Amino acid sequence: MSALPESLAAASAPGAPAPGRVHAVRGGVVEVRFPPSILPTLGTALLACPPGAPTLTLEVESQVDECTVRSVALQDTQGLARGVPVRSMGGPLAVPVGDALLGRLINVLGEPGDGGAPIPEDTPRRPIHRPPLPLGQRRAVADVFETGIKVIDLLAPLALGSKAAMFGGAGVGKTVLVMELIHVMAQTYQGLSVFAGVGERTREGHELLLDMRNSGMLANTILVYGQMNEPSGARWRTPLTALTLAEYFRDEQQRNVLLLMDNVFRFVQAGAEVSGLLGRLPSRVGYQPTLASEVAAVQERIACGEHASVTAIEAVYVPADDFTDPAVTAIAVHLDSRIVLSRSLAAEGMYPAVDPLASQSRLLDPAVVGQAHCDLAREVREAIARYRELQDIIALLGVAELSAEDQTRVKRARRLQRFLTQPFSVTEAFTGQAGRQVALRDTLAGCRAILDGAGDDLPESAFYMVGTLDEALARKTP
Ligand SMILES: Nc1ncnc2c1ncn2[C@@H]1O[C@H](COP(=O)(O)OP(=O)(O)OP(=O)(O)O)[C@@H](O)[C@H]1O
Numbered sequence: 001m002s003a004l005p006e007s008l009a010a011a012s013a014p015g016a017p018a019p020g021r022v023h024a025v026r027g028g029v030v031e032v033r034f035p036p037s038i039l040p041t042l043g044t045a046l047l048a049c050p051p052g053a054p055t056l057t058l059e060v061e062s063q064v065d066e067c068t069v070r071s072v073a074l075q076d077t078q079g080l081a082r083g084v085p086v087r088s089m090g091g092p093l094a095v096p097v098g099d100a101l102l103g104r105l106i107n108v109l110g111e112p113g114d115g116g117a118p119i120p121e122d123t124p125r126r127p128i129h130r131p132p133l134p135l136g137q138r139r140a141v142a143d144v145f146e147t148g149i150k151v152i153d154l155l156a157p158l159a160l161g162s163k164a165a166m167f168g169g170a171g172v173g174k175t176v177l178v179m180e181l182i183h184v185m186a187q188t189y190q191g192l193s194v195f196a197g198v199g200e201r202t203r204e205g206h207e208l209l210l211d212m213r214n215s216g217m218l219a220n221t222i223l224v225y226g227q228m229n230e231p232s233g234a235r236w237r238t239p240l241t242a243l244t245l246a247e248y249f250r251d252e253q254q255r256n257v258l259l260l261m262d263n264v265f266r267f268v269q270a271g272a273e274v275s276g277l278l279g280r281l282p283s284r285v286g287y288q289p290t291l292a293s294e295v296a297a298v299q300e301r302i303a304c305g306e307h308a309s310v311t312a313i314e315a316v317y318v319p320a321d322d323f324t325d326p327a328v329t330a331i332a333v334h335l336d337s338r339i340v341l342s343r344s345l346a347a348e349g350m351y352p353a354v355d356p357l358a359s360q361s362r363l364l365d366p367a368v369v370g371q372a373h374c375d376l377a378r379e380v381r382e383a384i385a386r387y388r389e390l391q392d393i394i395a396l397l398g399v400a401e402l403s404a405e406d407q408t409r410v411k412r413a414r415r416l417q418r419f420l421t422q423p424f425s426v427t428e429a430f431t432g433q434a435g436r437q438v439a440l441r442d443t444l445a446g447c448r449a450i451l452d453g454a455g456d457d458l459p460e461s462a463f464y465m466v467g468t469l470d471e472a473l474a475r476k477t478p
Contacts, residue, residue, distance in 0.1 A: 018049060018085030025080050028073045028231045029277040030058050032086045036066040043129050045093040046071055050084045057109055058086070059093060059233065061278055072233040072274050074108055094125035095241050097248035102192070105209055105223040108234045108241050113225060114209065126248055128240040132300040133251075139304045141336060144363055147184050148437025149177075151354045151420040154447060155377050156337045156361040157369055158313070160256065161304030163334060164361075165264065165314040168341030169321035173353050175204065177341070178262050178315050179211075179426045180352075184437065186217045191256040192249055193217075196242035197225040199235045199266025228266070232277070235270035243301050246310045254307040265317040268295065268327040284326045292330050299334035323358075337361035350421050351465075356384050373444060380416055380447055387413035408456070415455045418463035419446060419472065436467030445469065 019038060024031040032046060040046065046058040046069075058071035073080075074093070095110035100123045105114035112119060143160040146153055158164045166174045185193065197205045205225050212218040222245055226238030239261060246257040261267075268291065275288030283289040302312040316332075319325050321343060332338055338360055345353035366374050387410050390402060399407060425435025438446075446469035449455070455463060455472065462475040 018047075018087040020046065020086035020088065022048060022080060022082055022084040022086060023068060024082065025077055027277055028077060028233055028274070030071050030073055030077060030080065031064065031068055032058070032071060033068050034086075034088070038088070039063060039067060040069055040088040043092050045089040045091070047087045047089060048080060048084050049087065050080060053079055056080060057093060059237070061274070070278060072236070072277065073231055074233045074237060076231055092127040092129040093237070094127050095244055096123040097126045097245050098124050101222045101245060102220060103218045103222075105225060106241075107230075108224070108226050108238045110241065114223075124248075126244050128237060128244050130244065130247065130301070133303045133305055137306055139306055139309070141304055141309075141363070142368055144369060145189065146440045147181060148188075148439070149180065149184070149352065150422055150438050150443040150446075151352060151356065151359075152337075152339060153438075153440045154373075154380065154420070154443050155356055155364070156339050156354070156359040157363045158311075158337050158361070159363050159368070160311050161309030162336035162363065163299065163302050163312045163314070164337035164339065165312075165316045165331065165335050166339045166341060167316045167318050167323070167328065167332070168346075168353070169318050169343055172341040172343055172346040173351060174315040174317070174341060175200075175262060176424065176427060177339070177352055178260055178313060179208070180424045180435075181313050182217070182260060183425050183435075185258055186215070186220075189256075189258065191220070191258055193221045193258040193260060194242050194246045194249075195221060195223045196239050196259070196261045197223065197227055198238050198261060198263055199226065199228050199270060200263055202227045202229055226270075232270045232273035235266060236274050239264070239267050239298050243298065243310075247301065250305050250308045250310050254305075256308050257310045259302060259310050259312045260314070261312065262315040263317050264295075264298075264314045264331055265319070265327055267298065268330070287326050291326060295327075295330045296334065299331070336363060350417065351427075352422065352424070354420070356417075356420065357381055357388075376444055376447055376451075379451055383409060383413040383416055383451060387417075408453070411456060412450055412453065414460055415450050415458070415463050416447060418460055419450055419455075419466070419469070421463075421465050422467065423465050433465060436471075438467050442468040446472075 020032045020034040023033045040060050042060055044060045048056040057074045060069045060071045062070045064070050096119045100120050104112055107113050141159045141161045144157050145160055166177050168174045205227050212221055224238055224242040226235040246259045249255045249257045271294045272288045302310050318328050340355045340358035341353045342355040364377055423433040423436055428435055449469055462472045466472045
């Protein structure tokens, strides 16, 4: 970071009298006046110190004139009044990073939210605004990892150092899928996880903390929460705090990090709220004019370094199931794997409700997964696409009116669709069915066999919510 001008450095020193004063408070937006020589720059963190009350962190978003800045509050502004002294922190918000945070739940400022001991004073700190890793220091993504979830491994594989997202409307299973992936990772992948809970229900966040604590997964995890009850500024900056932690482990300790974000749409939504509060003109569909750059500022920082990587798995809420929503498209362009959850599959109970045709991954490439895998994925997609084409005819005339060839195709496609469902470990408590993880080899062999007619004689139900094909075959017994 560039050196501070002398006047600003002196004014930011902890013991120095606060040079700024709150001029106006409008909800989450606070205008602060400073002497013109030390007007803080954009992105600088400010500390408002109301007498007799806890301090409050703000972030400068615009300079209104030569002595006024407009800032957004990262904490609740209740009780903040005109005239309250404000000190500039001389740079962006710096959050504690490192091993002391492992196993902890923190907020956007890096303060504990789990009722535990305070974070030690000597913990190193890093600014939340940082440039992404230069291209020259990045490594190409190629190490595919198996999730054990058949439909993902087959049609939208994930890789270490890649970015993947689950897209879906309300209640189609995004959170369940992210939780299952956390579960899989904890068992198979020896790394650290940083979970950013952005704008979702506080109850879900609490449940995750308890689940992780009970299953012993918390020791290698940091939870960073800016849930729906927090001010928009906090929700907007929570992903940056989580990213800063992930980058620290990647760059300083050369450790692989899994970054989970639920929900990236809420981050965009918080940005839109902040933009509205700042009085900026809205852009398409009411989103902030800076939508693309805000999303890019987060997504570009998720990258694979020379020695270690940050792998991101994100949940993206799709408002009103509209996949052309500007927020959704702005996020989608940055991803390596897009897993689209379908409401009609969820309505039929075909969990995980991953749409086999809409989901895709850059890693489904012969150079990465091999020719045989790519060919099989294409064949599975073709079979399901053909079945969807025929569905209208079937609804009107019945299956019997189809040609013998199409009848066989429909039969196999329906079995394939069911074979791609699978019970999850995290849903065991309410489905009563033990979770299954399937090796990629078995997934490929199972799909190949079904396409070749190995399951033609079995009832469709034999394929529903099973692990391997052998399990389905074992259900044959009357
Ligand atoms: N794999 C699954 N197996 C069984 N049930 C599932 C599965 N996935 C989702 N469900 C059912 O769907 C419900 C909603 O799932 P989830 O909370 O993951 O949705 P969501 O897309 O995250 O919703 P929201 O956007 O409202 O947060 C679950 O409570 C569960 O009943």
